[in-house]
Amino acid sequence: MHERDADGSRIGSGLSRRDVLKTSSVLAGVTATAGCSIQSGLDAVEEIANEAETPLLDPESVDWVADRATTSERFEQMNDDARADGLMLVELGVDTTTRDYYGVWHENVRHVEFSEHFDWEAHWDLAYDEFEGVNDDLEADYRLVDQVQYFLPDETVGDDGRCYGGIWLENPDEFEWRSSQVVLDGQFDEMAANYETQLDPALVPVDVEGYWDEWAEEVKYAWAWVENVDDREWELARDMTVDEFESANDSKRSEGYRLVDVSVYANDGTCAVAAIWVENTDRNAFQGSQDGTDDGDGRAWDAHVDLTRTAYSDTVREMHDRGYRPVSLSLVDAVGGAGSHAAAWRQNSMRPSWADRADADDELLDFITDHDLPSISAAIYQDGVNVYRRGFGYRDIDEQRPADARTRYRLASVSKPIGGLLGFRLQEAGDVDLTADETSDYLPLGDAHEHTLADLLAHHGCIPHYAESTVTTGEYDHYESAVDAAEAFDYWDEELIEEPVELDEDGDGEDEKSLEFGEVDEDDIDLGPDASECVAGEAYRYSTAGYTLLGAAYEEATGTVVDDLVREELSEPFDLHSLRREDRREDDPHRARIYEFDDDVDQTYPGEDDDDYVAWAKNVALEEGDPGPDDDAWEYVDSNSWSVLGAGLESHVTDLARLGQLVLDNQILEESSRDEMWEPYNPDVEPQRALGWHTDTLWGIDRVGHDGSNTGGNASLMVFPEDDVVVAVQSNRQSEDNDHVKNAAVDLAITLDIV
Structure with a gap:
């Protein structure tokens, strides 16, 4: 089952959805590997001109949908239908327990200086050599923005059942980029340092994935990097416990960073977390949306890890209500008693910036408590x-x-x-x-x-x-x-x-x-001219x-x-x-x-x-x-x-x-x-x-x-x-x-x- 919640731009403004969405609708590093209903994040407040083209694409408001399919063939049809509707896939994931295929699509609208749509490609259920072949064929005109590895031991893919998938985005600016599908523990830190300090131009990570290699019995990593055009500060961390991630996340928030990607994965029977934070310097046009001001603060963001499958589904709906869109979703088979889902969220409407939001929350919380209600919605x-x-x-x-x-x-x-x-x-x-x-x-x-x-x-x-x-x-x-x-x-x-x-x-x-x-x-x-009887109309x-x-x-x-x-x-x-x-x-x-x-x-x-x-x-x-x-x-x-x-x-x-x-x-x-x-x-x-x-x-x-x-x-x-x-x-x-x-x-x- 899926649902599309079309909220729309300002009602009666005369602006079409296309008029409002003069922002790019792609966010690199999205990882949605868990199911949710089709959502709509289009809650734009005014027509907002996008800033200069940047590989760290971060549209202020974008229509988005998410869904899942029970077979690869059904997912392919779903993807084709989304493309026909003007959407592009920004996330691909596979639940190895249920064999469900998950996708997140954004409305495919490019910067106004370029053509209307990005070209893009997505492939999944590939053996390692097949994935490398696709990557080599596309690297001149595209860049890898999301990848996933998953283990299907009873499938005849490669030699060991390890499957690979990825999404490649058109790269008309010819941004420098790098990716790798197999990064070993001993290589990780040195390679990351080289990408940051030894290359010219320097790179910034946009996607990181951890996965447990059952045959080698060790954690391996995959990642994607792109040219750091904005010269932003960033931090990449891995192999954190859930508590360590929560602490690091709070610390980076206080330092003015935002979470752009999070990955949960098994690490020898425990749940581990990897994450990427970048400086939250993107302007917040919603901040002063009621008085026309813009104080320049970065837009709001949030994160959840250690969610059960059911709690994740409910959280998606809650965060959509609060005015956020998912920018990273990750799924792992539950290990070590931890939840199986993690998600990062980005402000996608003016609702998080609404001045009376906290007061409205308090009013409803008071009512549900005072009246012993099962629930209340407003x-x-x-x-x-x-x-x-x-x-x-x-x-x-x-x-x-x-x-x-x-x-x-x-x-x-x-x-x-x-x-x-x-x-x-x-x-x-x-x-x-x-x-x-x-x-x-x-x-x-x-x-x-x-x-x-x-x-x-x-x-x-x-x-x-x-x-x-x-x-x-x-x-x-x-x-x-x-x-x-x-x-x-x-x-x-x-x-x-x-x-x-x-x-x-x-x-x-x-x-x-x-x-x-x-x-x-x-x-x-x-009651009318004659109060002794009820007269229709009077x-x-x-x-x-x-x-x-x-x-x-x-x-x-x-x-x-x-x-x-x-x-x-x-x-x-x-x-x-x-x-x-x-x-x-x-x-x-x-x-x-x-x-x-x-x-x-x-x-x-x-x-x-x-x-x-x-x-x-x-x-x-x-x-x-x-x-x-x-x-x-x-x-x-x-x-x-x-x-x-x-x-x-x-x-x-x-x-x-x-x-x-x-x-x-x-x-x-x-x-x-x-x-x-x-x-x-x-x-x-x-x-x-x-x-x-x-x-x-x-x-x-x-x-x-x-x-x-x-x-x-x-x-x-x-x-x-x-x-x-x-x-x-x-x-x-x-x-x-x-x-x-x-x-x-x-x-x-x-x-x-x-x-």
């Missing part, structure tokens, strides 16, 4: 840029799988704004007229149903809501369409609500607490079931089931691929398990580090099984297919926030449609509701969005149009007061000083 757009996205806690407590900003959660009632967007997309296409079309124009409803599609969107249709309905909600059944669900509920003949809405203690007509959208005082509420009555009828009308108007409409009108054209109908019958390792609160249970969370973040949770995972009223296991988890647009969609928080920004920037709808969708539907009726969205002011600041809560899900989407800010927060447990996620979103807004 994403923020500011001035069109994805300045923040993180996840904390567990998406699955039992399996110890951390949440991140691409963990899929239930949207609950945040599905309703999607229903509004979809309606206006269909209206712009001429399929419906939201204000003129009555729902009965599409569905065989009883005479009492005089509501329009817009009435349903604004909760002015007088349709029953959950317990108020006199028919079953069918919440444990699975429906393939909104029409099927509406027919099963017998809403064709359902009587409308005859009693006015009864206010709760907050005066908003819903059992929801502080900071809820549309909160009003009891004295201000107005009175407010919140109803998720009304969105079942809405979805059924969309289906009848278009001939397409509502989940396909969401996919065709929103998810696919706008790269919001996590946005879809929730179907928990389908296995998804990145979907959050859903939990309920149990005061008698304690669980621990993982932390940023053990001393700073230890929280206790009282969460019980709800069992899941095949749908159906006769299946006892399924009845612990409700199926929200009965109202896909009311409460039945799922998404990860990054897509949710990005959707808000796309709407704000008029990328999904025309501006006139967006304004109509966000306008209060009936100014004479309180609480104010727009079409699918809530609209109000928060401490004097205009806000649109929606909150949602259901079994195992809590979500909030807030858009602050005047400040060009979007905040989205999600969790995998419904709180007892239903307000923790919306309060978290508000606190994040406070962090941004907009309220």
Whole structure:
């Protein structure tokens, strides 16, 4: 399985991905020999001109993907497909335990003074003589930037099963370079000193690999060097223990260096580490991205070693959220009790430099602790840029799988704004007229149903809501369409609500607490001209079931089931691929398990580090099984297919926030449609509701969005149009007061000083 997370440049900026990526997209010395999902690191903030061509290529922001294949043939096809998509392979690796082939590809964009693309070649499964032959053939016009050695004892490669692979990059500047596939322990230091001091020009290492030679029973090394055009200081170390590497890494960071390559390898039954550091002199255009300044500091970087296979996979997702790309990944069969993976990371977006990052982290950590949540994830757009996205806690407590900003959660009632967007997309296409079309124009409803599609969107249709309905909600059944669900509920003949809405203690007509959208005082509420009955179009009555009828009308108007409409009108054209109908019958390792609160249970969370973040949770995972009223296991988890647009969609928080920004920037709808969708539907009726969205002011600041809560899900989407800010927060447990996620979103807004 793989996933591509297309984040994009500034939304609505008018810059294409190609415009933004006027930087070279190759980094020499990348070593990715461990699996991860396809990632996208394109989070550029502005068009950035690249510096002079240098062999130590270090683009500030680059789109990148990583994937693996189970056979050499499949990997070759994957590589061909990536090349056809304008990508180039920068990392090659083979897991000798699973026989999986791993690759990392970067978008192949060269310096603007040269041709658009680098030419490059990659070869693997070569015997030593074959590798040397390829290297000799290419050395005049190319240079070796990455190599790998791996042992497949049952393969007929060479004499001993030792295989070689490498990546060669076009070398139009004719930089001097050297490489070797076999460097012995006694040769290592002398050769390195010669490359640094005896050659003219001097060289700098860009790739180092250690490997255990089973036949010779000793460590051997491979490396690649290139002309030190920038005359940078560097350091190369080998045969370190994990602790020694950690100490050296901290020391080099304090001295102003960055890690460009790391290799883990077996050394007589223990795990050893080799690494290359260079001066971190590359300018950081992200450092002052919010005020237009550039203090000249090198961009941020990070490193992890001693990771298990699972921990590495989770770390890749976390680091991507934090705004980094991998610049070196290494894999070794676990030895000496150590983890099998190591990775180095480079800042790839402005997120690590965002001034409010630490405060946002603290807000979420406080919330997950204060509310005993299994997990919480959040994403923020500011001035069109994805300045923040993180996840904390567990998406699955039992399996110890951390949440991140691409963990899929239930949207609950945040599905309703999607229903509004979809309606206006269909209206712009001429399929419906939201204000003129009555729902009965599409569905065989009883005479009492005089509501329009817009009435349903604004909760002015007088349709029953959950317990108020006199028919079953069918919440444990699975429906393939909104029409099927509406027919099963017998809403064709359902009587409308005859009693006015009864206010709760907050005066908003819903059992929801502080900071809820549309909160009003009891004295201000107005149910319409006749408070003795609910009149469609003239009175407010919140109803998720009304969105079942809405979805059924969309289906009848278009001939397409509502989940396909969401996919065709929103998810696919706008790269919001996590946005879809929730179907928990389908296995998804990145979907959050859903939990309920149990005061008698304690669980621990993982932390940023053990001393700073230890929280206790009282969460019980709800069992899941095949749908159906006769299946006892399924009845612990409700199926929200009965109202896909009311409460039945799922998404990860990054897509949710990005959707808000796309709407704000008029990328999904025309501006006139967006304004109509966000306008209060009936100014004479309180609480104010727009079409699918809530609209109000928060401490004097205009806000649109929606909150949602259901079994195992809590979500909030807030858009602050005047400040060009979007905040989205999600969790995998419904709180007892239903307000923790919306309060978290508000606190994040406070962090941004907009309220």
